[in-house]
Amino acid sequence: MPRLPLLCLALLLSACSRISTEPGTETVLVDKPFFVGHGGVREESQKPGSSWQWWSTSGIDVPVVPIKIDERFDDLITAGDNIPVDFNSFLQLQIKDPVVIIQKYGVAWYDNNLKEQYRTIVRNLAKQYTLNQLLSDNQSVQQLEVAILDTTRKLVKDNGLPVTVLDVNLGKVLPDQKILDEINETGRQKQRSKTMEAARQAEDQRREAERARAAADNAYRNELGLNPDQFIRLEDIKARKQLYDKCGQGCHIIVSDGNHPLVVGH
Known part of the structure; x- marks a missing residue:
């Protein structure tokens, strides 16, 4: 085989790179030509598989399966009792259009367009609840999660983000350790009071039974004339x-x- 075609093939292969896409993701291809052609994000993403692209073309992997984002909140002040609490909020999202989200918002789309707004929503809604509601009232916690979910969905829709907000969950709410110790001690005192009250009631019932038994014996004695x-x-x-x-x-x-x-x- 002549050397010139081999040389051309070698040059062609050296100018290409292989881009692979894993299952559960799509690859947004970005062209950056050195001399001729148009650059920018391609209109079609690459589905799972692989392809050969020009060396100047790069790929950005975008998950198309649901993703979970964990946001930590420290020292949020509760309503009424003004007690600082810590908890985690879990936001579940799914990207609807990988190409659009990279074209318009870039790789840091969440940090730049949703993160702080979402955190503000959670803070503003959570601080309307008391410590007791956040700690032990499941109905109140569920209401809070629904309110956060609805408000976040409206935010995403108003901003035009190509993202679906699937769910919002709150992790365990914990006050400061000193406050937690006081709550536990109060619970122990209440349990002791319940135990003592139950013992008192049992003793009262025993006395009443003895009185009834004594009255019955006395009536029986009188009946016998003894x-x-x-x-x-x-x-x-x-x-x-x-x-x-x-x-x-x-x-x-x-x-x-x-x-x-x-x-x-x-």
Whole structure:
């Protein structure tokens, strides 16, 4: 094969580079010609796969699957009690048009066009809730998440960002450690109070049961026409008889009226 065509092929290959696109992404191709041709972002993105491009052409990988962005908030002051709290907010987005977002907003589209506005939305809405609502009221937290989601979607639509806001979730809200210790101690004190109240109620019920039992015994004694001592001896005889019935023939029960003992059993 002649040397000239080989030389031309070698020069052609050296002027090219291979651009690969991974699944879940699209590659926005950006042309930067050195001598002739038009530069800029191409109108069509490259789908998963690979292609050979001029060496001056670069590729920007853009995720087309949902992405999650974690924003941290420290010392946000709650309503009413003015207690600083820390929490994370998780924003789930999906880019609808990779080419447009690179053409109009660039690689740092989130930082430049959404980040601070979103953080302001979260702060302004979250500070309308008390510490107790953010800590333990699931309904209030859900209402807050819905409000943040709706307001963020409106912001994205008004700004024309080619992005879908899929969801917003708040992480666990935590106050300062000293405040948290005080809350835990208050909870322990409340639990101790509940335990003591339950014990008091059980004791009151026991007393009432004893009073009712004593009243029934006294009514029974009056019905039999016995004085208190006679009734006590009668109850003692009943108790011994029950003991004898339980132990059977293997024991002797001595029943006495104080003067004449009587052996029950053998």
